[in-house]
Amino acid sequence: MTKILIAGASGYLGKYILEELNNWKIPAIALVRSPEKLKDLNLANIKIVQVEVTRPETLRGVFKDVETVISTVGFTRQNDGFTYMDIDYQANVNVLQEAERAGVRKFIYVSVLDGDILRHLKFTEAKERFVEALKASGLEYTIIRPNGFFPDLRDVLYMAEKGRVLLFGNGDSKLNPIHGADLAEVCIRAIAQKEKEIAVGGPDILTQNEIAEMALCAWNKPANIVELPGWIRSLILKTAKIFLPEQRFGPLEFFLTLMTRDRIATRYGTRRLQDFFNQEVQLIKQQSNQK
Template sequence: MNTKKVLVAGATGYLGQYLVKELKKRGYWVRALIRNEQQKDKFESVDDFFIGEVTDPKSLKGIAKGIDWVFSTIGITRQKDGLTYMDVDYQGNSNLLKEALHDGVASFQYISAINGDKLKHLKIFEAKEKFVEELKDANITYCVLRPNGFFSDMKDFLQMAKGGRVYLFGDGNFKLNPIDGEDLAKVCVDKMISGEKEATVGGQDILSQNELAALALKAWGKPIKILHLPDWTRRLTIGALRTFTSSKTYGPIEFFLTAMAEDNIATQYGTKRLEDFFNQEVDRMKKE
């Protein structure tokens, strides 16, 4: 049994749930931040629940009491509750950090995303990296991880492939190595133990977008039909979204479309393969 007590913020999210499982597997005492009582049902074994909202500092009082390590995967994904990236990805994490500093937490790990430090002009990263800077300036041992896309993010390719054709911008030769949540959770804990301050994290398979699209089509048993759209249509789409929608709507799409126009290759970790994930997802979707 590890003597360290750990707080996981963002525990109900894709990565957060894997993190809780990995920490419990290694014998850590785990406190999970949740927003309401009903979310307790998502967990099999957690030592302590703390109910609060990262955007409401008063609700976080005492959250870090007795805690040695904080892991935060807090960030807006697809919520539509009127909050901005600055409200959640920056201010929410900042509120959490203040509590950690107040209660003498030893280490704070924050999960940003690949190339966040180079893409601060994107709304999503403007907020994430503002928090990264605050964390680095704070009087606390920090760890910033920038993972590649999750396997779960690649489901967009599967959804397209279901219709028998995948659309890509440009020639489809840019590469990425997405990572499974379970593999990433292991890396998160390993990096916290080793004390590494910053790292990019990706999966084993480095795939071009064409290869990724082909895997998605193959999972559905479809012939390989990939349509390459000229890159100006991607740029036009970003411009139109910025003009006609709110940052909440365009933020994730802006990030996705920007990422599609360059290589996103992170240090390789883990054992899980995207092809297996696609096959499992298709089996699941067929049963639904």
């Protein structure tokens, strides 16, 4: 029977993809380096295989009868000595080469919205290099280009807890962030779709000011948004480039660059940012009550 293989299955998006495949009873293989990360999920229909995507020899034989690969492998918050090139590029190349060897039909890769335009940034450079390798491979492919994920807006929520949110510029730039469960549906639909690139975001197009207001509202705090001048942003970027390691500079550079431009992709899904913020606040309050 044909199968779907998920690389990066233990990550934020990977777990939602597994749950969706499991719910539909679609036979699937989950590649993980730490199987314990999936122990809280009920994945009766998923075969979990322990590998190291950075070590191609561990992938041998695992792709037998696989029809489509979905890779969400990416260097995000990990602190394990690897670089963007090691993971976003080389680890994905390792997965791609094994897919080619095994005769996989299609490869779906999750990059980032506007990654091709912003490829000069640390966060996107290696991803886009992999996109080129995938396009050159001859395999059928789809590149998913999602807008920001809800959890990446937690920093706004943490600022809001203190009663004030700092923004660069006038806070008018817009984006439509997306929930992992909605994005998982897009990834799975892509298995049977012909589109080579899918740019996608969540259902609501929000300004930075609206996101800040939602975060303050989740804490039941009045609107208190402070707009910082653009030169402070440039100064932070220049200083951070000198002093921060790559894995901390990359997301900061990406975040500060995106704050000043509109990022809108095709709207998809039903999950709302205000609900996510409200749930996160409940969790934070419960955790502090248990201490």
